[in-house]
Amino acid sequence: MPDRRARILVAEDDEALSVLVTYNLEAAGYEVRAVADGLDALEQVGSWQPDLLVLDWMLPGLSGVDLCRRLRARGGNMSDVPVLMLTARTAENDSIHALDTGADDYLTKPCGMETLNARVRALLRRSVASTGGTAPSIVQDDATAVLRFVDIVLDPVSHRVTRAGRVLALGPTEYRLLEFFMRNPNRVFSREDLLRSVWERGVHVESRTVDVHIRRLRRVLNEGGLPDLIRTVRASGYALDDVSGHVTL
Template sequence: MAEASGFAKPTILVVEDEAPLLTLLRYNLEKQGFRVEEAADGQEALLRVSERTPDLILLDWMLPTLSGIEVCRQIRRKPATRELPIIMVTARSEDQDAVRALDTGADDYIAKPFAMDALLARIRALLRRSGAAPARGRLNWQDIVMDQDAHRVTRGGRSLHLGPTEYRLLEFFLQHPGRVFSREQLLDGVWGRDIHVEPRTVDVHIRRLRKAVNGDGEIDVIRTVRSAGYALDVEG
């Protein structure tokens, strides 16, 4: 993107007409190292994009003057912005609306209310794919090291092979070591509130994570707390 060469920080254009949500998004995005630009309606969003292409757009579905769907459609028609990452943000949660947003050209779709951690994870995933992700460093706990920029994990120097969901699950645990999370909290933090999956899905991915992280003779670092949930911790 043109913006990436002009600024060290990736730029996110937030297109949102609800002032409180706009303020919340700006605070959290800037806290994570992003540069934020704003547009309050569809026409302003197109103008902003034409003046200076951002690295990613958070695009509200329901906007004054021009809907988010139409904004997305017009952005995709232009060769210069055809590959611009777009996440559609909306109060609509029906499956057919998600399909429509993706068919129009959005790269991802998240419904209000959403967990900020889930939105940030999606933003980073899209920016990694487009080559505009900010440097994030490493997460360490015990002998586990997660290189977030290289998307690699090791334990005691041994490379761990994790699926996408197991990676996000371990990343979430590494950000909160020792803290116990219920299945519902893990669903919100890792999958996002708008994604409808059964709590038992957490158990499946915990088993996969355990299998990948715990080698022969190694201590199990995923602690099960009866009637409470799971934690990145060791017994005793």
């Protein structure tokens, strides 16, 4: 029996955005259904059994957050379906709330379609890896090799990061920062470089926000007194290297 295409359910009440997301996901090779109501989305989950959900935070009938919470609580074969939340909310505590309700990832609107497709690919790969099941056809990219730097190991497929054998709990932005650094070690990047490469396009973020996430990434990486591998270059930016004696924030 041939592999079927991965099924993606898009629940978005902004018609223009729904059409754009659906068009791009179908162009990437997925089978897509779009609904504009949370209750319709819940019905489709049961009858169509998608491989991934793209949910707007605020939906009529049943919000995306409440829908995600119901799915996680109900049990059964669809309780672990990956959920990518779309939200116009930009406050960090809102994003944390979305993740706490069971969402696997989130994007703030407006979001670039390349970023959306990359997140979808990553979530589908993680879902297959965690269940050990047979994957539906998923559009592949070249960025699946395990990354290593000194004693840090990052697996882009499972999103698992370890340092000195200890599993690290990273937030989504800190994970993307570390992955970018590990793909470009020993190079200095300005805050503007990092904003262009790590953050979603079209979203205004102050350059000093980079410093906040660098501090959080350092805190997790250096827990237990491990050497600091993120170098601060005054007036230039940051680099991942193993040179001792860096200047920290």
